[in-house]
Amino acid sequence: MPEIKEIYCVTCPKGCKLSVLMEGEKILEVKHGCKRGTDYAHEELIHPKRMVATSVQLDGGMHPLVAVYTDKPIDKTLIHPLLARLREVHVPAPVKMGDILLENALDSGVNVLASRSVERKGG
């Protein structure tokens, strides 16, 4: 039986409240938004994605950890597996901001990059 879900579109500052008619996993109609809002509703309700920011262990660096982020949003179902994978990652210092520290994480096509530069300890 169809049901209506209401979500806020965050694609632009207008922040429209979308009314989405769904039947199971299928979107039948999106009301109160533009075409981009319809695309947003499909992505958010069918294949939601998020940016991830965390840190990984840095060997021989001025700090024990380096902050990292995904270069694009990753499927929400992969967030916990990605965080578990990143807990195992050790990278050697130094690192430069923007270095790819984990390429094609979990075969998702998403890379994990260093958020900042960190020098080697003592030099």
Ligand code: SF4
């Ligand atoms: S539905 Fe369109 S106008 Fe409304 S917030 Fe989304 S992108 Fe902006």
